[in-house]
Amino acid sequence: MKIKLLPSTIDAEGRASPEQRLSCFVVDGRVAIDGGSIAVGLSDGERSSVRDVVVTHPHMDHIATLPIYVDDLFGSLEEPVRVHATAEVCELLTRDVFNGTVYPPFQDFDNGRTRVMEFVPFRAGEEFRVAHLALKAVPVSHIVPTVGLVFTDGERTVAFSSDTSATEEFWHVVNREPRVDALLIEASFPNALSKLADASGHLTPDALGRELTKLAHEDIDILAVHLKPSFRQRLIEELEALGVARLSAMVPGREYVW
Ligand SMILES: [Zn+2]
Ligand SMILES: [Zn+2]
Numbered sequence: 622m623k624i625k626l627l628p629s630t631i632d633a634e635g636r637a638s639p640e641q642r643l644s645c646f647v648v649d650g651r652v653a654i655d656g657g658s659i660a661v662g663l664s665d666g667e668r669s670s671v672r673d674v675v676v677t678h679p680h681m682d683h684i685a686t687l688p689i690y691v692d693d694l695f696g697s698l699e700e701p702v703r704v705h706a707t708a709e710v711c712e713l714l715t716r717d718v719f720n721g722t723v724y725p726p727f728q729d730f731d732n733g734r735t736r737v738m739e740f741v742p743f744r745a746g747e748e749f750r751v752a753h754l755a756l757k758a759v760p761v762s763h764i765v766p767t768v769g770l771v772f773t774d775g776e777r778t779v780a781f782s783s784d785t786s787a788t789e790e791f792w793h794v795v796n797r798e799p800r801v802d803a804l805l806i807e808a809s810f811p812n813a814l815s816k817l818a819d820a821s822g823h824l825t826p827d828a829l830g831r832e833l834t835k836l837a838h839e840d841i842d843i844l845a846v847h848l849k850p851s852f853r854q855r856l857i858e859e860l861e862a863l864g865v866a867r868l869s870a871m872v873p874g875r876e877y878v879w
Contacts, residue, residue: 622777623649626846627662628873637874640850644683646781647671651752654770654781656687673751676706677783678767679713688724691738698732701739705751707758709766711740759794761785763822771795777879781805784847786822792835801838802879805871807847811855826859833865842879844871
């Protein structure tokens with residue numbers, strides 16, 4: 622399985638810059654998990670093949686350019702862009718984003734050949750399929766309805782915490798998997814800002830270290846994501862200080878293969 626965290630910004634030479642401002646992970650060039658940078662970070666090839674976007678929660682950094690993506694593709698779509706999310710999140714996106722004010726209600730539009738966007742609700746706790754992946758969604762501890770995900774292509778399995786503070790059910794689901802190849806887990810704020818992290822439903826490196834004591838799988842790659850850009854270097858140092866094997870900060874634009 623190949624996973625790439627799309628870049629949020631580019632440097633002066635046009636290369637992906639290391640800071641992560643938006644969340645969008647592309648799995649095997651086909652499925653997007655969250656859509657923060659989907660309209661700006663995909664290659665042309667990915668743009669023609671990504672028609673499924675799994676949205677973990679409606680925060681702007683996870684959906685910012687999703688409306689622009691559908692807009693871009695409007696005239697050329699032969700099948701809808703399918704937005705997979707819990708029914709609650711689908712309703713929030715309809716109410717707050719695709720509402721005719723912030724952006725058009727693309728869920729009601731077609732281009733003469735196909736509907737351009739479709740909400741496909743899933744239920745937390747029940748397995749669902751998106752393209753070649755089987756996924757499980759688990760509610761996590763954030764300040765809006767949010768799910769973490771465990772997904773497999775039948776051979777490799779990856780767990781993604783999405784945005785969360787300390788949480789429990791996610792670890793039960795992860796630990797029930799016979800095999801997990803990689804864990805993507807958030808680390809948003811440095812240790813000194815633990816109160817802010819708690820209040821906003823996020824982890825610090827120390828809190829991430831405590832979460833990892835709930836993980837039963839050993840020897841897996843652990844990639845820290847969602848590092849707030851202004852604290853990135855400090856967060857990397859605090860993550861290193863945990864002394865956890867195979868833990869590193871995920872680099873935007875790099876393809877990871879398991
Ligand atoms: Zn969030
Ligand atoms: Zn976020």
